[in-house]
Amino acid sequence: MNPSVPGPSTPPEGSKPPEDRGHMLRRRWFTAVIIVLLIGIPAGYLAISAGQSRASGRDKEEKYSATGLTSAWPSRVQRRIYEVPIPSYSRRVAYYETNNWRTSRLYVQFLTSNDGLKRFLKSMDKKAADLKEGDMTLSKRDRDVVGWTFKNSGPFYGLEHEQPDPRPSHDVYVDRSNPHHPMVYVVSTANP
Secondary structure, three states, X not given: OOOOOOOOOOOXXXXXXXXXXXXXXXXXXXXXXXXXXXXXXXXXXXXXXXXXXXXXXXXXXXXXXXXXXXXXXOOHHHHXXXXXXXXXXXXXXXXXXXXXXXXXXXXXXXXXXXXHHHHHHHOOOOOHHHOEEOOOOOOHHHHHHHOOOOOOOOOEEEEEEOOOOOOOEEEEEXXXXXXXXXXXXXXXXXXX
């Protein structure tokens, strides 16, 4: 045999034989499936998660962009943080909370008894005698936020209760048109 004449090639000893076409196609198909699984599944998960997050954000935006009072008691945590202890057996209780990076406010209204008003004022170390007749302690901005308008004849009484930060300060306004059941309006402002 002449070494210069080409003949059938034999693989060198210890090497693999050449890959046949069927094996190559199966390997490429398997590689493509692995790539789809490694990239496609996480990408799909991210797309679904982004959609859910966007929907959740819209729900929260609708919930917190509503203005006006909610006819319910504020949570115990809110009452504790804003130091607004609503007397038990109060009626027509409603509240609204606003928050931003500087100031948080809790707007509360409730109808109570004269004893309930005394207990509420006592929680601020105040007495009914500290209420000043005709003193509008609620700012126009605060009244506009929750839609408080005071159109009846009153009499109305006001009180400001200032506290050092981070404790909340209170603006209290009391409608005494019913002498036995005062309607109390409170804006508690916290500057953390």
